[in-house]
Amino acid sequence: MCESNKNIYLPNLVTIADIINETPDVRTFRLVFQDEAVRDSFSFRAGQFAEYSVFGAGEVTFCIASAPTRAGYIECTFRGVGRVTESLRNLEQGDTMAVRGPYGNSFPIEEFYGKNLVFVAGGIALPPLRTLICNCLDQRDKFGDITIVYGARTEADLVYKRELAEWHERSDVRLVKTVDPGGESSTWDGKVGFVPTILEEAAPSAENSIALLCGPPIMIKYTLPVLEKLGFTDEHVYTTLENRMKCGLGKCGRCNVGNVYVCKDGPVFTAKQVKAMPLEY
């Protein structure tokens, strides 16, 4: 179709430039658009997602895990849980797949300027926050204190180990990493305890602060009360929601939580918005 009759479902071809095995079951792909014009013009905001294609298997939804401030590539991080993600795991460096997007809303990063940021993530839920963390670190002087509390079941399950090491080294970032009790190795140098517990211990100040939270439902359930206890109000706590998606752009009627379409009204929401939603996610 010509430009004015653009096929909104037609994805852009990408080459898998690099594959990083984050954990035994989580992998990151670094993707480069094959069309030069797309490569030069593709832009997105932290929090947005895309639909990633493995032709023959289908499409799957992931956040764009790389920072918008880094040019020339995008990244996605995923675990093999179903048909399409298992097919993704069969792809190799140099293979072609496709991406369409970016879709959804984004973190209102401009509203965070001058504020302290507290990132709280668990397991494979670090990707949607990693894009924002890297975005902020690439513009470090725009923000106040940056605290990152991140944990996983075991040391092996921590994703972005390279970034964790970089953040650990920075004097302008406070990184608190933790593993669940029993998940530590003999050489583990971080905390031991569930993320909500460790967050409470770390007690970052809520003054002039925004909390950004991403994790499995059980972690969210126990973390929200901790944030409240620390003084964060629901309008100052952000999270992302996931849901089963197909079109990713508001038409197929699948991802709604009540009258909220996760693909259009989200995936970024404040805790206030989430608490107003019906329990359908």
Place this chain on the structure above:
Amino acid sequence: MLNYISEQNLNDLLDQLIKSGKRVVAPRINSGTPLYEPLSASGEMDLKELPRRSAKETFFPVCEDILSYEKEGLDIKLSDVDPARFPETVLVGVRPCDAAAIPVLDAVFSWDYKDQFFLERRRKTTIIGLACTTSDDACFCTAVGLSPSTTKGSDLFLTPVEGGGYACETYSQKGEELVGNHKELFADTTAANPLPLAEARTEAFDLKKIKAWLDDNFENSYWDGIAISCVGCGACAFVCPACHCFDIVDEGTEKKGQRRKSWDACGFWKFTHHASGHNPRDLQPKRYRNRIMHKFKYYDDKFGQTLCTGCGRCIRVCPVGIDIAAIVEEISHK
């Protein structure tokens, strides 16, 4: 003013359109079932009964390719769909409940991202509506603000008159063009009296009151009771003029195939099922609740419209006898 067309001339009009290469879609009996289908000749048209499925498939096919792919070494060649493929179409004999649903669907298919599969077909289609002179117990268009003579969605609207033929009126440029291009088939008459319209089967629902109850009653044991018999067959979604949920799947191998868009239904248990095993709508009452909510609340929240035109097909087709009109009416009394 050209405001009348005889039955013979309507047939001639359709035959002329077919001969000129246009696709003419009209109610037609297919193995005993009335359906909106392409005609090869006007004589196939049968306007007596309401077609068993809606007219939405003229714009939103049951299944269609949205792209095709072929692997060549490490490269993949993607082929787009050419909108020139969509034929110029005249959709004839469309009942008000079917025609009125088309502009309702426009809202979702043009929400920010323009779905050209739907919109291009819309651009290329002229709709000739037809007033209803009969109705049955399942009809409830009058409950949702429509009637047997609603012209919403029609480019040209036909009302059967005494003595045969139809009074007609145009409601858009497309309708005017159609009449203008076939002036000789239309006449100017003030004599024809319309046949009595179909009996209204229901009073108007208080849609605002219904929505207000839905706004506040997501968690209400009412949902468990009404949907206990729903088996999640999806038939209601498929026959509905306004339901538009769809699936996107790849068919073929990793080397060669097509990506297809096809009808889906929120009544299916797998509709919202995550690969992790989590399902926000894991029980049938939750899925049925979504149907009512989407039609009488969410679509209004998002687009200011009700996603139901009271055609009654879901009531007629439901294998377990669930009656959406009765449910919504019951809600209006809460």
